[in-house]
Amino acid sequence: MKNSEIIESLNKLFPNPKCELDYNSEYQLLVAVILSAQCTDKRVNIVTRELFKDYGSPEKMMLLSQQELEKKIHSCGFYRNKAKNILSMTKDLIEKFDGRVPNNLDEMQSLAGVGRKTANVVLAEAFKDDAIAVDTHVLRVSNRLGLVKSDNPNVCEKALMNTFDKSHWSKLHLQLVHFGRYICKAQRPECETCPFKTICQKIN
Structure with missing residues (x-):
């Protein structure tokens, strides 16, 4: 063939x-993709629907402690590592890129907890890159x-x-x-x- x-x-x-993760910004997509590791998109959408109501931006996410975030994402599995990575990534995002997700593979991979697969998903979906x-x-x-x-x-x-x-x-x-x-x-x-x-x- x-x-x-x-x-x-x-x-x-x-x-x-279509991407089956729900999001309203590049940052929300990045968080959702991190949560989707070894978890269904359906479950992630249930979690982020509540999470993003009050903590849908980098600045608001940083108001949460790791333990508080762990409780909110518990049902996604591997919640301790995911909470740690999301908060570390968010801190990097604010300090390095003024809270904006970079449209660049290397720069995105410089964020804590963001690997090549995650970066490529965001580039393709949010930024319409090839x-x-x-x-x-x-x-x-x-x-x-x-x-x-x-x-x-x-x-x-x-x-x-x-x-x-x-x-x-x-x-x-x-x-x-x-x-x-x-x-x-x-x-x-x-x-x-x-x-x-x-x-x-x-x-x-």
Whole structure:
């Protein structure tokens, strides 16, 4: 199957893929992405709906102690590390960038607790930059489709960037996330309805 056919099939499945995290600013998206690590977007949205009512900006977030933030995000899992990272990131954001999320991969990764995947999600979604964020879904699907043979997210990102035109990157990221979330699941993938059965490394 040609790369153009992969794009065509994904466009049929997910013509207008959307980020499923709720947010009203670049900062809120950054916080939501940090909370989404090993947690569902649905659960994150429940938590941030309440959190962002009173603490939706960097300045307001810094009014919380780590223990207070831990209580508010407890149901997201790994709440101690996430609370620590969010407050450290927010402190960095205020001190280094006047409270504004930078539109730059290296600068965003300079924030405490912000890795490459998180930065790429924010760049692609909030700033509409061409970027591919590799999460667990993108990594799994890319390996099953034979686009990469590696469990390393950075290797996967480079492979996808070299395989597909830059104009497809941001949309492709969301399409692969949705495909992995709803069809090519980690457990019990829906192979019968999959358009990529002939090239799937898992079943062939």
